[in-house]
């Protein structure tokens with residue numbers, strides 16, 4: 395009897411653990427990432443706030459792959475390099491996102507391509 399209870403408890407813990415992992419593994423969309431990382435504080439889709447508008451950024455980057463390289467830290471800023479000091483710490487945070495999340499973020503930016 396005792397053994398059955400222990401076995402059931404272990405199974406229950408495992409099931410909960412798997413459920414939690416499944417929720418965690420759910421990919422976040424680009425907009426969620428953009429908002430949760432507070433990029434909205436300085437970036438508006440079409441207007442310049444502190445940082446350039448997303449429309450301006452995607453125009454400069456031309457395609458998602460170029461923007462992804464910047465997110466990965468493989469390229470230098472091209473939009474307003476003289477003001478990069480403000481963006482630099484955020485770029486480092488973006489670099490810590492998973493590749494999937496970086497792609498989702500880049501897709502979100504390119505949703506504003508005109």
Ligand code: HEC
Pocket residue numbers: 428431432433434435436437444445446451464470471472473474475477478479480481484487488499
């Ligand atoms: C405190 C204000 C601020 C926040 C918050 C911020 N940015 Fe910026 N961002 C800027 C400024 C200023 C620039 C212009 C300097 C530059 O071009 O690097 C910029 C530029 C950029 C660029 C263009 C870089 C280039 O090639 O010049 C991208 C892409 C970008 N931001 C993405 C993001 C994302 C994604 C987030 C959220 C993780 C974010 N920013 C958060 C201020 C901010």
